[in-house]
Amino acid sequence: MNQSFKQILIASLFALVVIISPASYAQSLDFAQLTVDEDVTPEERLAKKIELTVDALEKAEERVVEMRAQLEALEFEDETPELQLRDNLVTRTNEYSTFYNEKLTALTLALTIEEVDLIIDEIITYRETIYAPGAKEIIEFNLVYSYTPSVLTLADQRMENILKDVARLEGLELIEPSTFVSRTDEAQAILQKAHDLQTQAATLLIENFVTPTATSTLAIEFTEVPLEPEITPRLLAEQSLAEIKSLYELFIETGEKVTETLGIN
Amino acid sequence: MKEEHIIKQLSTLKSIQPDADFARSARTTILYRSEPTPVRFFGLTQSLTNSLSIGLVVMLFIFVAIGGVATMFRTPISPTFHGVDAQSLATEAGSINQTIDAHLSEAAYISGEENKFSMALTTESDTNTDEEIDLLLTQAKGY
Numbered sequence A: 001m002n003q004s005f006k007q008i009l010i011a012s013l014f015a016l017v018v019i020i021s022p023a024s025y026a027q028s029l030d031f032a033q034l035t036v037d038e039d040v041t042p043e044e045r046l047a048k049k050i051e052l053t054v055d056a057l058e059k060a061e062e063r064v065v066e067m068r069a070q071l072e073a074l075e076f077e078d079e080t081p082e083l084q085l086r087d088n089l090v091t092r093t094n095e096y097s098t099f100y101n102e103k104l105t106a107l108t109l110a111l112t113i114e115e116v117d118l119i120i121d122e123i124i125t126y127r128e129t130i131y132a133p134g135a136k137e138i139i140e141f142n143l144v145y146s147y148t149p150s151v152l153t154l155a156d157q158r159m160e161n162i163l164k165d166v167a168r169l170e171g172l173e174l175i176e177p178s179t180f181v182s183r184t185d186e187a188q189a190i191l192q193k194a195h196d197l198q199t200q201a202a203t204l205l206i207e208n209f210v211t212p213t214a215t216s217t218l219a220i221e222f223t224e225v226p227l228e229p230e231i232t233p234r235l236l237a238e239q240s241l242a243e244i245k246s247l248y249e250l251f252i253e254t255g256e257k258v259t260e261t262l263g264i265n
Numbered sequence B: 001m002k003e004e005h006i007i008k009q010l011s012t013l014k015s016i017q018p019d020a021d022f023a024r025s026a027r028t029t030i031l032y033r034s035e036p037t038p039v040r041f042f043g044l045t046q047s048l049t050n051s052l053s054i055g056l057v058v059m060l061f062i063f064v065a066i067g068g069v070a071t072m073f074r075t076p077i078s079p080t081f082h083g084v085d086a087q088s089l090a091t092e093a094g095s096i097n098q099t100i101d102a103h104l105s106e107a108a109y110i111s112g113e114e115n116k117f118s119m120a121l122t123t124e125s126d127t128n129t130d131e132e133i134d135l136l137l138t139q140a141k142g143y
Helices: A001-028 A042-073 A080-108 A111-172 A182-210 A219-220 A233-262 B002-012 B020-032 B039-065 B068-074 B086-110 B127-143
Strands: none
Touching: A042 A080, A042 A111, A042 B127, A080 A111, A080 A182, A111 A182, A111 A233, A111 B086, A111 B127, A182 A233, A233 B086, B086 B127
């Protein structure tokens, strides 16, 4: 009995070592600083380079497809600058896809390490000079028109549910009326501010699109909190999201206060 | 002899008739009484009522057993007062924070800024895709 227990223990430890070790080892590696073993043949190097580049290109294409899907999921009125801007950005994602697919084809024809390196250099340069500035605009557009509104909708629903719960608890005389007035008022004010910031971000984004050189008329409104010198749609969207974060902290505090008041904790 | 006697007695029974008044009242009763409830349906409704009562009693016991009203607030399964439920709030807040940080991390990376949001991303699925692509390319170039 004792002997079999020992055997099971040893087997379990061995299994643990086998399972955990590769993962820990992989985590400890610096991803970008893998070195080539000296005994690797040029053919193996070529194959590995191609494999890694193909992997990067496929991921890049997936990323572009995801961006395009997010843009196309947004609905705007016909003949509005928002729709026009969105369509421009969609066209841009198509150009990225074309480039990545061309490079994937080029890789299949590459026969030497030098040829592959040349392709890799082209991809890196393209991503730095063409893709990054364009992707920045796409991400900003999605941030303003997709992510922030979806988070705001969720916060709106939560606010509504909290207000309903507080009203019900007051109705049931489980909490004193007006105990939570200051908290709910503060929460509503934060939520409103988040909405305003998102609206301003959208306004500025379109303003910049219609008249790219125009300076923002919103600048005056933000002299109270000069977080950064330049006010951009992204900054406004980020501020809106930061408000939502603080709103949720307040929501959690309110929830805790309710349970404390009811004496159920 | 005995048999003959019995047969005679039985023959006399043929001529037995009810009293005329009784016959009329009995006929009226039979013809105008209300339709009786089918036994099967009655049995079913009775059975349902009993089941419902038993069910309600069982539910009451379970409710008391799991802690009554106080537990309604503590457990996430209860839809009651979902708005202020601490666990549901914490989950939603955590999810929102993670989503926000992921999107801001993307924006910061592509803008070439120091990525203060990537610190908040903990799981592998949250890794910034563009950053991952660039690292793969660097690795391919350096291999």
